[in-house]
Amino acid sequence: MEGKSDMIATWLKKHSLIYTGATRHPFILDIRDGSIDLSSFKRWLAQDYIFVRAFVPFVASILLKAWKESDDSSDMDLILSGMAALNDEIAWFKSEASKWGVALHSVVPHKANLDYCRFLESLMSPDIEYTVAITAFWAIEAVYQESFAHCLEDGSRTPEELKETCQRWGNTGFGQYCRSLRNIANRHLEKASDHMLSKAEVILIRVLEHEVEFWNMSRGEI
Numbered sequence: 001m002e003g004k005s006d007m008i009a010t011w012l013k014k015h016s017l018i019y020t021g022a023t024r025h026p027f028i029l030d031i032r033d034g035s036i037d038l039s040s041f042k043r044w045l046a047q048d049y050i051f052v053r054a055f056v057p058f059v060a061s062i063l064l065k066a067w068k069e070s071d072d073s074s075d076m077d078l079i080l081s082g083m084a085a086l087n088d089e090i091a092w093f094k095s096e097a098s099k100w101g102v103a104l105h106s107v108v109p110h111k112a113n114l115d116y117c118r119f120l121e122s123l124m125s126p127d128i129e130y131t132v133a134i135t136a137f138w139a140i141e142a143v144y145q146e147s148f149a150h151c152l153e154d155g156s157r158t159p160e161e162l163k164e165t166c167q168r169w170g171n172t173g174f175g176q177y178c179r180s181l182r183n184i185a186n187r188h189l190e191k192a193s194d195h196m197l198s199k200a201e202v203i204l205i206r207v208l209e210h211e212v213e214f215w216n217m218s219r220g221e222i
């Protein structure tokens with residue numbers, strides 16, 4: 001038993017089924033084996049652009065909480081670097097969309113996306129503690145990191161034109177960023193009350209469920 005020093009590891013073991021569901025989803029496996037339907041990829045691209053625009057204020061709300069609640073000023077530096085990366089990410093979505101002929105201004109958000117964005121908005125409330133919010137933040141980033149890194153592993157047959165997308169989240173720098181977010185989350189979870197721990201665990205599961213729904217939507221399943 002790890003005790004409280006690596007709560008994230010404890011939870012990932014306990015909830016491994018849903019975690020694997022989010023990080024080894026058929027949408028990702030289709031990219032990895034080269035069988036991805038390009039209309040699914042374009043649907044994901046357009047919907048994720050909308051998601052990322054909602055993700056920016058969510059990260060801004062965490063920056064504010066880190067400034068107010070964290071005992072370590074380096075938390076803020078990491079979150080700020082994440083915000084800067086999101087600025088690049090938005091520019092990347094625009095150029096990638098024009099490459100694929102996807103008109104971002106006319107995209108209608110699907111229900112799974114709206115539900116996920118609404119969930120993010122609920123986490124922006126000042127009532128949500130920094131510990132809970134940073135756990136959610138780590139989980140959201142980690143799902144993309146683990147998913148897209150899987151598409152770049154030896155033996156994968158990811159189509160050439162999708163490799164840049166996989167690199168965006170599957171690169172080692174993003175992996176290091178996710179590990180740093182996980183360390184911050186663990187540090188705060190170690191000091192948290194049992195009540196706070198239960199809240200963070202529930203939110204982690206909700207994130208994983210939303211990620212699965214998002215992939216399902218991208219595959220055109222809902």
Ligand SMILES: Cc1ncc(CN)c(N)n1
Nearest residue numbers: 048051052140141144214
């Ligand atoms: C749905 C979703 N989840 C996570 C990420 C990674 N920021 C994203 N772009 N989109």
